[in-house]
Amino acid sequence: xxxxxxxxxxxxxxxxxxxxxxxxxxxxxxxxxxxxxxxxxxxxxxxxxxxxxxxxxxxxxxxxxxxxxxxxxxxxxxxxxxxxxxxxxxxxxxxxxxxxxxxxxxxxxxxxxxxxxxxxxxxxxxxxxxxxxxxxxxxxxxxxxxxxxxxxxxxxxxxxxxxxxxxxxxxxxxxxxxxxxxxxxxxxxxxxxxxxxxxxxxxxxxxxxxxxxxxxxxxxxxxxxxxxxxxxxxxxxxxxxxxxxxxxxxxxxxxxxxx
Amino acid sequence: xxxxxxxxxxxxxxxxxxxxxxxxxxxxxxxxxxxxxxxxxxxxxxxxxxxxxxxxxxxxxxxxxxxxxxxxxxxxxxxxxxxxxxxxxxxxxxxxxxxxxxxxxxxxxxxxxxxxxxxxxxxxxxxxxxxxxxxxxxxxxxxxxxxxxxxxxxxxxxxxxxxxxxxxxxxxxxxxxxxxxxxxxxxxxxxxxxxxxxxxxxxxxxxxxxxxxxxxxxxxxxxxxxxxxxxxxxxxxxxxxxxxxxxxxxxxxxxxxxx
Numbered sequence: 001x002x003x004x005x006x007x008x009x010x011x012x013x014x015x016x017x018x019x020x021x022x023x024x025x026x027x028x029x030x031x032x033x034x035x036x037x038x039x040x041x042x043x044x045x046x047x048x049x050x051x052x053x054x055x056x057x058x059x060x061x062x063x064x065x066x067x068x069x070x071x072x073x074x075x076x077x078x079x080x081x082x083x084x085x086x087x088x089x090x091x092x093x094x095x096x097x098x099x100x101x102x103x104x105x106x107x108x109x110x111x112x113x114x115x116x117x118x119x120x121x122x123x124x125x126x127x128x129x130x131x132x133x134x135x136x137x138x139x140x141x142x143x144x145x146x147x148x149x150x151x152x153x154x155x156x157x158x159x160x161x162x163x164x165x166x167x168x169x170x171x172x173x174x175x176x177x178x179x180x181x182x183x184x185x186x187x188x189x190x191x192x193x194x195x196x197x198x199x200x201x202x203x204x205x206x207x208x209x210x211x212x213x214x215x216x217x218x219x220x221x222x223x224x225x226x227x228x229x230x231x232x233x234x235x236x237x238x239x240x241x242x243x244x245x246x247x248x249x250x251x252x253x254x255x256x257x258x259x
Numbered sequence: 260x261x262x263x264x265x266x267x268x269x270x271x272x273x274x275x276x277x278x279x280x281x282x283x284x285x286x287x288x289x290x291x292x293x294x295x296x297x298x299x300x301x302x303x304x305x306x307x308x309x310x311x312x313x314x315x316x317x318x319x320x321x322x323x324x325x326x327x328x329x330x331x332x333x334x335x336x337x338x339x340x341x342x343x344x345x346x347x348x349x350x351x352x353x354x355x356x357x358x359x360x361x362x363x364x365x366x367x368x369x370x371x372x373x374x375x376x377x378x379x380x381x382x383x384x385x386x387x388x389x390x391x392x393x394x395x396x397x398x399x400x401x402x403x404x405x406x407x408x409x410x411x412x413x414x415x416x417x418x419x420x421x422x423x424x425x426x427x428x429x430x431x432x433x434x435x436x437x438x439x440x441x442x443x444x445x446x447x448x449x450x451x452x453x454x455x456x457x458x459x460x461x462x463x464x465x466x467x468x469x470x471x472x473x474x475x476x477x478x479x480x481x482x483x484x485x486x487x488x489x490x491x492x493x494x495x496x497x498x499x500x501x502x503x504x505x506x507x508x509x510x511x512x513x514x515x516x517x518x
Contacts, residue, residue, distance in 0.1 A: 072483050095478065095486040114458055115476050117469060126457045154454070163448045164455075166490045167441035171455050172462045173477030174506045175434045180471035180513065182426035189422045195413070196423075196430050197466070198385045199373055203431045204463055207456070210376060212439035217374050218432030219354065224331050227354040231425045239512055243505050247433045250498050254439065 007145050010035040010063035012078070014042055016116040017092045018069030022048060024124040024149040031148050035061050057083050065145060067092060067110060076100045088138050094165030097158040098132055108133040108142055111161060112150075115172045124149040130156040130164065181240055213254070220251035266404050269294040269322035271337070273301055275375040276351045277328030281307060283383040283408040290407050294320050316342050324404060326351060326369060335359040347397050353424030356417040357391055367392040367401055370420060371409070374431045383408040389415040389423065440499055472513070479510035 009025065011018045014036055025031035026047060036044065036053045037060050044053055054060065060083075068091040070078055075091050079102040082089065089101060090108035101107040109132040114122065129146035131153060133139040139155060146153035156164065179200070183193045206215040219227040228248055235241045268284065270277045273295055284290035285306060295303065295312045296319050303312055313319065319342075327350040329337055334350050338361040341348065348360060349367035360366040368391040373381065388405035390412060392398040398414060405412035415423065438459070442452045465474040478486040487507055494500045 071481060072478075072486055095483070095489065113454060115461055115465070115474075117465065117474055117476065122461070126460075128454045128457065152454075152457075156450075160448055160450060162489060163444060163493060164450055165486075166493050167444045167450075167455055168458055169477055169479075169490060170437045170441040170444075171459050173475065173479060173510065174437050175459075175462055176465075176471050176474050176476075177479075177506060177510050177513070178429045178433050178437075179466065180475065181509075182429040183471050185422055185426045185429075189419055191415075191419060191423055191426075195372060195387045195411075196426055198387065198411075199427055200430050200434075200463055200466070202374055202381070203434055204459055206374070206376065206435075207438065207459070212435050212442050215374075215376055215435050216432065216439065217376065217435075218428050219331075220428075220432060220436075222330065224354070227331055227424075230354065230421060231428065234422060234425050239505075239509050243509055246498075246502050246505050247436060250440075250502055251432065251436050253498055254436070 006030060006032040007141070007148065008032050008034050008062075008064045009145070010037065010060055010066045012037045012060075012066055012068045012082075012089075013070035014038040014044075015069050015071070017112065018067060019045075020114075020116050020122055020124070021067065021069065021092070021112070021149075022051075024122075028148040031145065034063055057081065060084070062087075064088065064141065065090060065108075065110075066105075072096050076102075079105070088133070088141065090133075090142065094130075094161060094168060097162070098134075099158070106134060106138055108138055109158070109161065110142055110146065111156075111165075113164065113168060115168075115176075125151050128152045128154055130154050130161050132157055132161065181243075185234075216251065216255065218251075220248040221255055223252065265289060265291040266400070266407065267291050267293050267321075267323045268404070269296065269319055269325045271296050271319075271325055271327045271341075271348075272329035273297045273303075274328050274330070276371065277326060278304075279373075279375050279381055279383070280326065280328065280351070280371070280408075281310075283381075287407040290404065293322055316340065319343070321346075323347065323400065324349060324367075324369075325364075331355050335361075338364070347392070347400065349392075349401065353389075353427060354421055356421070357393075358417070365393060365397055367397055368417070368420065369401055369405065370415075370424075372423065372427060374427075374435075384410050387411040387413055389413050389420050391416055391420065440502075444493075475510065475514065477510075479507040480514055482511065 033051050066089045072093050075096050085104040087105050089105040090110040094111050098107050098109050111130040113128045127150050129150045131142035143153050186193045232241050292310050295310050325348045331352050334355050344363040346364050348364040349369040353370050357366050357368050370389040372387045386409050388409045390401035402412050445452045491500050
């Protein structure tokens, strides 16, 4: 059964980004996934049982968009190994330039600005999708494809996307690591990490009404050296102490300059 | 008019913690604020116009609980300067030991685990309030007082509270500073910071179903050195580069050890 108004896509690699994209595409009913390729055999979840699956590059059928969802370092060599040509092949990475894709196909990027863990359910509708392509027709198709799952599709070039990816690393990866250190500290002291949840929620909530620079509070901002010394004493891991010092200095430098 | 079932409190200092406590106490209708003391004259907001205000320590009336809400470094000397004795005097700081309070009064702590900016409205009901006192009767009164505004009142001693405060600095102060750096990076590149909001939201949302160690993603975790190098190149501030390196190393050390 073929619906002419549906967009045909083929997913190349089935890590967490393409898993979540597949889930959203299937739910949208406006996208037909006509193939999932993965270099090794995998057990497809029940929702995707009807989608043709292959581990052979040569068996990949014709599609309107081919979406590479593999680790950043492997994108270039994988795109070189693709046997077909003159098709629209996009990757989904924030940190990889469009130019890493092989020129035998039309290049593009389809980057959902989000953190993907397999076990976490996602509502795609609010996730910004940053698209880039080499010509207007392909850009329009990627915008159309993005719009099937998200209300926020943005045309963003590789340079800007790389900057956005850096910012994403700061607000997600690094923030999550601070949450990890805090969770270890509470665990070691038989305190429940959930005590910190309202504070974490408010930290994010504040961004709606205040700039981060206005929302800053705490011992670093107040130059409260007694508390800072006490905290450094409480941290037993040398690396964590160094991190605490660097973040404190960076806050002090920022607010010394700006206030 | 006096209601015997109401708790009488006096607020000593009127910075953002006591401002927010006053707002919550007034709303609760179970607490009577019978005095606000501040060392300098201030214009009280309309809601507090009926509360007696003074800048003279000697004019502070008798209350069941005196709540010091001033900067950490000043708590000890202020508590020494209080003219009355044998009353329950508490401070509201996460990082200051109960022992810093002068022994002429009964000591206590009433620490709302939250970040307070004057311009941000707060729902106190979910904010953990950590209380500590020297005897059971005072502890019971502080628990009762906390319960008038919060569903989550915890008896926590000074050592544990200081650890909790350190964890709070990590998840709020440091996280907010990372948000600041990200907001600067997006601004410099004419990108809208709000593009990062769904990612920030998901970073926090994930904590409900995953431990922070399971939720970790990104170039540091993947040892994606190409992206890490690119990000270091994009950061033009030396201190921010150092911060990026330290956080990346700390993630790698954590996951090298644990995975």
